Amino acid sequence: xxxxxxDKIVEKNHAEYMKAERDILTKVDHPFVVQLRYSFxxxxxxxxxxxxxxxxxxxxxxxxxxLFREELARIYTAEIVSAVAHLHANGxxxxxxxxxxxxxxxxxxxxxxxxxxxxxxDENTRSNSMCGTVEYMAxxxxxxxxxxxxxxxxxxxxxxFEMLTGKPPFVGGNRDKIQQKIVKEKIKLPTYLxxxxxxxxxxxxxxxxxxxxxxxxxxxxxxxxxxxxKSVNWKRLEARxxxxxxxxxxAGKTCIANFDECWTNMPVLDSPVASPxxxxxxxxxxxxxxxxxxxxxxxxxx
Numbered sequence: 001x002x003x004x005x006x007d008k009i010v011e012k013n014h015a016e017y018m019k020a021e022r023d024i025l026t027k028v029d030h031p032f033v034v035q036l037r038y039s040f041x042x043x044x045x046x047x048x049x050x051x052x053x054x055x056x057x058x059x060x061x062x063x064x065x066x067l068f069r070e071e072l073a074r075i076y077t078a079e080i081v082s083a084v085a086h087l088h089a090n091g092x093x094x095x096x097x098x099x100x101x102x103x104x105x106x107x108x109x110x111x112x113x114x115x116x117x118x119x120x121x122d123e124n125t126r127s128n129s130m131c132g133t134v135e136y137m138a139x140x141x142x143x144x145x146x147x148x149x150x151x152x153x154x155x156x157x158x159x160x161f162e163m164l165t166g167k168p169p170f171v172g173g174n175r176d177k178i179q180q181k182i183v184k185e186k187i188k189l190p191t192y193l194x195x196x197x198x199x200x201x202x203x204x205x206x207x208x209x210x211x212x213x214x215x216x217x218x219x220x221x222x223x224x225x226x227x228x229x230k231s232v233n234w235k236r237l238e239a240r241x242x243x244x245x246x247x248x249x250x251a252g253k254t255c256i257a258n259f260d261e262c263w264t265n266m267p268v269l270d271s272p273v274a275s276p277x278x279x280x281x282x283x284x285x286x287x288x289x290x291x292x293x294x295x296x297x298x299x300x301x302x
């Protein structure tokens with residue numbers, strides 16, 4: 001459950017971000033995206049109740065394993081590509097793809113989460129805001145040139161590189177140094193990786209957004225049809241019929257062993273709010289209940 005204080009949201013002028021996150025989560029229904037089940041509010045707080053995915057963050061597993069074999073990285077990347085393609089098809093950019101925002105479920109499938117800076121768009125939209133985490137930012141975001149959904153594909157490329165090597169492609173130094181590297185440095189690809197994944201990484205990490213894999217007229221199909229994904233049956237993948245070779249050690253539905261203790265040892269406190277929120281009108285209509293599956297499908301009886 002995600003809990004947010006209304007006074008802090010208003011103080012930071014983030015009411016629109018919160019409403020956008022809630023609205024986006026109500027529209028998304030995909031096998032590799034964490035689902036919003038309920039949203040509600042009290043006098044002082046907003047609450048988002050999402051699926052509990054307890055295989056741990058991708059970051060947690062990557063940290064403990066060091067890096068992933070190419071075959072495992074292929075399945076994770078395919079699941080992430082499928083989720084991002086679904087977002088784009090519904091006019092949504094995620095804009096903060098990174099290992100901390102990918103969870104693994106008990107079966108080992110990748111689950112995309114955290115839509116805090118996601119944005120709805122149309123094909124003529126370019127956003128000029130600086131958003132995301134610097135190591136995963138596309139060059140056009142760093143340079144403030146305006147960005148579109150191609151920025152998400154850059155971040156997928158960074159994720160893939162990190163899964164295969166243990167670190168993002170552009171690191172070292174302070175924030176400014178990393179930004180300079182993203183804009184100017186050529187990507188260095190390890191020789192132990194296959195030529196097919198070299199091609200995929202070069203396509204996703206093209207510094208010109210308009211020439212980046214996935215940004216052409218074919219959209220996400222350009223990525224799905226890439227030779228590195230030749231062995232992937234996309235229908236079976238999206239039906240969750242392809243099992244990743246790694247399955248987290250999950251003891252049960254309430255198991256929290258795959259999360260860092262800094263999170264699981266955090267006390268559950270309802271922190272006091274200094275004063276009532278005067279701007280409750282900002283949050284009208286925030287409450288939501290996801291319809292039960294049988295209510296979403298047409299009756300077989302007509």
